Amino acid sequence: MDRNGKLAFVPARYGDGVVGGAETVLRELAAGLAARGWDVEILTTCARDHFTWINELPTGVEREGDLTVRRWPAVVSTARTERATFNAAISSGQPISWDEQVRWMNDDMRVPGLFDHLVDHGHEYRAVVFAPYLFWPAYACTQVVPERSILMPCLHDEPEARLEIFQELFASVGGVWFLSEPERALAARRFPRLVRHEVVGSGVPVPERYDAAGFRARHGIDGPFVLYAGRREGGKNWERLLAGFAAAVERDPALPLALVTIGSSAVHPPPAIADRVIDLGFLSDQDRDDAFAAADAYLQPSHYESFSRTMMEAWLAETLVIANGAGDVNRWHAERSDAGLLYDDDLELEQCLHFVAEAPEEARRLARPGRAYALEHATWPPVLDRVEATIEHWTPPLGGAA
């Protein structure tokens, strides 16, 4: 393997406290390649929050382990009212013109410093990896070094994926990495001119140990509970999960389950279940792993998933996954692993919760094949092998046309 040449990874946000699947995958991927001997840089913003884009971290260059991290300010120069208007149209399926789509993209966070850096130095990188596809850095900066750009889109079947401007993005980059087969299939449907691509998959770190009892003791949690980890946002179906959980509790107040949640954003539980929803906020990696082991089941309400790391983390801890059947990726994992339950509506979610509450031993037994599945399909070494093979195959040697 020829590991000459710098690699750049371009997430819109990067660093401790950043919650997001794409950002986490990119971070672990970059660290894994650096550990294999690649010279890896992170090109990103100073922001942590993808709503406010407040620049919380210092501009400039720093060394983080094997990685060089370069940060530029995220620039939000408008009140984003035009974007809000277009967002409403996009989410309701109303067509907007190509010109309006570009205005929608530009009326948000931009990173002119990063753009400039790639204009001046893009040719110095062997590959520049962008994720996810929806943010300005991926859309704007792939235009600077298209043949060296690799897109890791983290694509979901969201309304924005139907915008015409993304057709050119998926048709112009040097290659595309997908995290799962359903994501690839979706891209093939949405983007007829999709360039060369590979399902490289994704990995999650395998914890060496779990301390479920310690987690319960540290957080004062006694009874059975189901867990949700991640961004507590509408895009992840968090409100819908709260509504379904509340409906289940309303129909059977004796349902002996609490809903423990970890991650970012405010929780806003309905008053009727406020005493059952326990928000632990952002936890350390060890505490998060212990939460997965302590839970009676993990809930995956989101149907906008391109891989779903948290399902893997639950299965590694031998915890049952209850996932929204509307997500192709959720179905794909649950059916292949034979270790996940799927629900199509609130009543089925309710019965899944009853199963966990009334037959906890059966739930544990059903979850057991999940660990073998996660170990086979979601560990980093085979993913890094596939990633390196595509870099070697796709990227032009340095010194060629740039």
Next chain:
Amino acid sequence: MRILLVTEYPPPRDGFTEDALHIVRELRAEGHSVEVVSPQPSGATQHVDLATRRGLLALARLARRADRVMLRVRDGHASPPPSTLHALRAARAAEVRAYDLAPDGAWARALDRAPGRVRVVHLELHPAPAPVRAADGTPPGDTPWPVGADRTTVMTEIRSRAGRRREVASADPISERRSAPVRRIPPLALPPPVSLRPGMSVAKRLVRRLTAWQIEPIVAQLNRLREALVEALEARPPDDPHEG
């Protein structure tokens, strides 16, 4: 005896209105003629807006025609207001059945001053009995969860139980597969009027309140359409291969 019963009446379906139904059935079983008046539109033959003077006069006219008037009250905005007592003066015999009143509530204070000819009975409304569970925690109507079953069997049981609660005529796997794409689209709900931006939560709540009269009926209608579509898909007989 002609009895005029003034009460909240189904729908809605709750313990209080269920009890009203029970009273009507009992009195009619005893041979009485019972006419029900409710303060809001309901299943009662008449509804009278007891918050208005005109409504109270109408109730007084009805009370005069009855041999006995029974007024059922509880704390809460849907209950007849305390001013209803004025209309009972026209009745030959009147009884107020008061349920679970707060001691310092408007009704408790009004009944303290009620005319002596109005009989007041304080009652406790027994809450609906909690669902009885089997020793293993299984709710009534369900058999225990299968032991040692594979994922497919557990999923089938989950879908079957959910289907029974949807009250579909045929909770069979084929009809459930047919309706699944529709059921995966969650019922339409307005997003919570909250925001991380300072002051925006208040603004969103205000907008929600101002537009509720337009938006909420649309949301409700769309959700009824979704339910009707699920019902239609689940009730549809299997396709006839000889048809069309």
